[in-house]
Amino acid sequence: MKRIATSFCFLLVFVLSIQAQQALWQGPEIVSPEIHPDNTVTFRLFAPNAALVELSGDFITDEMLNNSDPGNRNIKMEKGNDGLWTYTTPSPLTPELYSYSMIVDGLRINDPSNVYLNRDIATLSNYFIISGDYADLYKVRNVPHGSVIKQWYDSPTLGTKRRVSIYTPPGYEKGDREYPVLYLLHGMGGDEEAWLSLGRADRIMDNLIAEGRAEPMIVVMTNGNVDQTAAPGESDLGLYTPTTRLPHTMDGSFETAFPDIVNFVEENYRVKKEKGSRAIAGLSMGGFHSMQISKEYPELFDYVGLFSAAVDRGDKSIPMYNNVEEKLAVQFANAPRLYWIGIGKDDFLFDENVAYRKLLDSKRYPYEYVQTPDGHIWKNWRIYLSEFVPRLFK
Amino acid sequence: MKRIATSFCFLLVFVLSIQAQQALWQGPEIVSPEIHPDNTVTFRLFAPNAALVELSGDFITDEMLNNSDPGNRNIKMEKGNDGLWTYTTPSPLTPELYSYSMIVDGLRINDPSNVYLNRDIATLSNYFIISGDYADLYKVRNVPHGSVIKQWYDSPTLGTKRRVSIYTPPGYEKGDREYPVLYLLHGMGGDEEAWLSLGRADRIMDNLIAEGRAEPMIVVMTNGNVDQTAAPGESDLGLYTPTTRLPHTMDGSFETAFPDIVNFVEENYRVKKEKGSRAIAGLSMGGFHSMQISKEYPELFDYVGLFSAAVDRGDKSIPMYNNVEEKLAVQFANAPRLYWIGIGKDDFLFDENVAYRKLLDSKRYPYEYVQTPDGHIWKNWRIYLSEFVPRLFK
Numbered sequence: 031m032k033r034i035a036t037s038f039c040f041l042l043v044f045v046l047s048i049q050a051q052q053a054l055w056q057g058p059e060i061v062s063p064e065i066h067p068d069n070t071v072t073f074r075l076f077a078p079n080a081a082l083v084e085l086s087g088d089f090i091t092d093e094m095l096n097n098s099d100p101g102n103r104n105i106k107m108e109k110g111n112d113g114l115w116t117y118t119t120p121s122p123l124t125p126e127l128y129s130y131s132m133i134v135d136g137l138r139i140n141d142p143s144n145v146y147l148n149r150d151i152a153t154l155s156n157y158f159i160i161s162g163d164y165a166d167l168y169k170v171r172n173v174p175h176g177s178v179i180k181q182w183y184d185s186p187t188l189g190t191k192r193r194v195s196i197y198t199p200p201g202y203e204k205g206d207r208e209y210p211v212l213y214l215l216h217g218m219g220g221d222e223e224a225w226l227s228l229g230r231a232d233r234i235m236d237n238l239i240a241e242g243r244a245e246p247m248i249v250v251m252t253n254g255n256v257d258q259t260a261a262p263g264e265s266d267l268g269l270y271t272p273t274t275r276l277p278h279t280m281d282g283s284f285e286t287a288f289p290d291i292v293n294f295v296e297e298n299y300r301v302k303k304e305k306g307s308r309a310i311a312g313l314s315m316g317g318f319h320s321m322q323i324s325k326e327y328p329e330l331f332d333y334v335g336l337f338s339a340a341v342d343r344g345d346k347s348i349p350m351y352n353n354v355e356e357k358l359a360v361q362f363a364n365a366p367r368l369y370w371i372g373i374g375k376d377d378f379l380f381d382e383n384v385a386y387r388k389l390l391d392s393k394r395y396p397y398e399y400v401q402t403p404d405g406h407i408w409k410n411w412r413i414y415l416s417e418f419v420p421r422l423f424k
Numbered sequence: 425m426k427r428i429a430t431s432f433c434f435l436l437v438f439v440l441s442i443q444a445q446q447a448l449w450q451g452p453e454i455v456s457p458e459i460h461p462d463n464t465v466t467f468r469l470f471a472p473n474a475a476l477v478e479l480s481g482d483f484i485t486d487e488m489l490n491n492s493d494p495g496n497r498n499i500k501m502e503k504g505n506d507g508l509w510t511y512t513t514p515s516p517l518t519p520e521l522y523s524y525s526m527i528v529d530g531l532r533i534n535d536p537s538n539v540y541l542n543r544d545i546a547t548l549s550n551y552f553i554i555s556g557d558y559a560d561l562y563k564v565r566n567v568p569h570g571s572v573i574k575q576w577y578d579s580p581t582l583g584t585k586r587r588v589s590i591y592t593p594p595g596y597e598k599g600d601r602e603y604p605v606l607y608l609l610h611g612m613g614g615d616e617e618a619w620l621s622l623g624r625a626d627r628i629m630d631n632l633i634a635e636g637r638a639e640p641m642i643v644v645m646t647n648g649n650v651d652q653t654a655a656p657g658e659s660d661l662g663l664y665t666p667t668t669r670l671p672h673t674m675d676g677s678f679e680t681a682f683p684d685i686v687n688f689v690e691e692n693y694r695v696k697k698e699k700g701s702r703a704i705a706g707l708s709m710g711g712f713h714s715m716q717i718s719k720e721y722p723e724l725f726d727y728v729g730l731f732s733a734a735v736d737r738g739d740k741s742i743p744m745y746n747n748v749e750e751k752l753a754v755q756f757a758n759a760p761r762l763y764w765i766g767i768g769k770d771d772f773l774f775d776e777n778v779a780y781r782k783l784l785d786s787k788r789y790p791y792e793y794v795q796t797p798d799g800h801i802w803k804n805w806r807i808y809l810s811e812f813v814p815r816l817f818k
Contacts, residue, residue, distance in 0.1 A: 140534060269551075
């Protein structure tokens with residue numbers, strides 16, 4: 031009994047020290063966000079000294095706005111006598127992965143009760159998931175899980191080592207089966223982490239494969255900034271503030287060096303090495319890269335996905351971006367099995383995609399087109415990935 | 425030229441929207457922390473409406489304290505007329521990975537100018553690194569990098585799939601060399617992410633190997649909470665608040681199931697399968713686990729590391745924790761090549777480690793002992809890993 035008592039004592043010391051720490055941080059124990067059974071959500075912040083606490087988030091609809099400033103999309107939270115600020119949505123939220131922050135007397139902060147954050151370039155935001163529809167693909171479910179590998183490969187073309195994130199499907203470790211490969215490219219300001227964090231790519235793959243909707247495949251998430259060997263904090267540049275202002279993101283360098291990563295994957299992973307087993311897709315700048323790469327190496331990819339693609343932003347004085355129509359003619363002479371375009375109706379690149387589709391139409395090049403609501407946002411890119419992947423390698 | 429203009433315009437839209445976002449968050453562009461050439465550090469927060477902004481951090485020494493409350497270890501920052509609060513350390517900081525937070529009118533927040541965070545159980549803190557000494561091992565340097573794999577393995581003993589983090593050394597992907605394996609265990613409240621984030625294990629391994637101080641090896645970072653299949657957010661439990669209050673962390677279950685992960689690694693990785701090529705080490709509860717596992721399976725490990733180990737906290741009514749002396753006698757009949765004990769002088773487990781060493785001394789069991797300043801903190805565990813790893817497999 032003495033030993034048991036000692037053991038409990040030991041646990042108690044740990045637990046008390048943690049509780050003390052939490053108490054120091056937050057006052058009383060706070061649950062935030064709390065997702066109720068009907069999918070309304072309550073946010074809470076203990077801030078007895080604050081004069082105004084607001085919520086900022088992509089779940090906020092016009093009906094929720096409770097201030098009189100039409101330029102202010104933030105919601106005021108309500109202060110209780112106990113110093114606890116709360117806000118409960120007036121109606122259930124629809125299924126989605128939502129991001130939010132709190133604003134305390136003008137200072138934007140993350141919710142101290144929610145440890146789950148995504149980084150979008152230099153901005154950290156909390157997130158939560160309302161189940162259902164597409165969002166069920168974004169959750170970790172009780173299904174077989176693939177592996178995620180962060181590793182460095184050699185790019186002889188660029189003369190550097192570069193970091194890449196690779197998803198291998200459940201079962202990859204066993205047997206001698208060879209898998210097809212999807213190359214998945216991020217947008218401007220992103221890096222090899224973006225599709226895993228904001229894009230939930232590993233969860234989407236696990237779930238689509240478990241549902242029998244997608245072929246087991248390897249997904250290769252590159253870093254499309256040739257001036258950056260790795261995501262912020264993962265290179266010898268140290269702990270700097272991420273920025274979009276990276277040179278050489280759209281000057282042809284990434285596309286020229288792209289065979290380096292294909293060679294690395296095909297030499298180091300158990301993959302099928304044929305056009306019918308390779309796909310490339312990307313969002314925004316990554317959609318631009320995917321368009322350029324797939325036409326530049328027409329023998330490489332039988333599946334191409336342009337998600338909200340910055341499809342016509344290439345500086346034509348750069349050889350890679352010149353003579354696009356001629357190169358497309360070569361590509362479509364032996365057309366990809368799937369050339370897939372998705373964009374939101376409110377996207378600032380919408381008109382550009384209309385023009386690009388007109389070009390494809392005028393040449394009678396086959397493609398598929400998906401139009402969604404909303405604009406240039408991750409919600410759409412998660413949907414596009416969820417729709418594109420089931421179409422691959424079948 | 426029109427195309428170039430369009431391209432610039434496109435970049436501008438992106439950059440402006442990001443700047444607007446940053447401006448919304450922070451007011452003017454803020455650099456925080458700024459590490460000066462002499463290793464003094466300036467912290468900054470734009471909070472014009474705040475009445476008091478404090479800093480909390482493990483870099484704070486008595487000489488920095490600038491308030492009169494002896495119970496308050498926080499530093500007051502100074503408010504400028506522009507709403508910018510600043511604090512500069514009065515003297516250079518010694519090399520280390522430091523963690524900190526800011527406290528705005530009593531509300532603890534993360535520094536919005538620093539995207540680098542570590543999670544310790546349910547607490548996120550910003551961090552920065554002052555170069556030199558051990559801290560040079562914690563940085564990403566321009567050296568060959570190993571890979572980090574997050575994957576799931578089957579534990580027949582526990583009847584579940586479980587998540588594990590695995591480091592493979594540079595060059596693992598090529599050739600047919602077989603590698604030794606270090607099993608590296610976390611403490612109470614930790615999980616399979618802890619040694620990578622707070623412990624910087626992958627950086628330490630890369631750098632020690634690059635310096636020729638460590639043998640290339642595989643490092644297997646398990647989840648020692650058998651009631652938790654994966655780190656918070658990585659299992660189908662969803663996005664819950666992490667806690668130390670996990671059952672079955674010290675009831676013998678983890679130790680009983682440990683051969684499952686050894687079998688998985690030896691079946692799926694190119695490793696040497698002999699006692700002389702296996703090491704096990706852990707911190708706090710993980711040190712306890714390492715002690716128990718290494719004596720329970722005396723044929724498995726030739727290298728054992730007990731870092732600030734909770735070495736005598738086992739409930740003796742549990743068979744795994746009973747008859748420890750008899751089991752140690754078996755283990756030391758064919759003694760491990762290295763039995764390594766490290767603890768800080770201020771650790772609350774210090775006396776317990778003194779008693780354990782007395783037991784080993786009384787039996788003349790060989791071990792090595794390293795005593796450091798400070799207590800039960802990650803600074804010590806990073807140092808212990810940095811000292812232990814160069815001793816392995818030689």
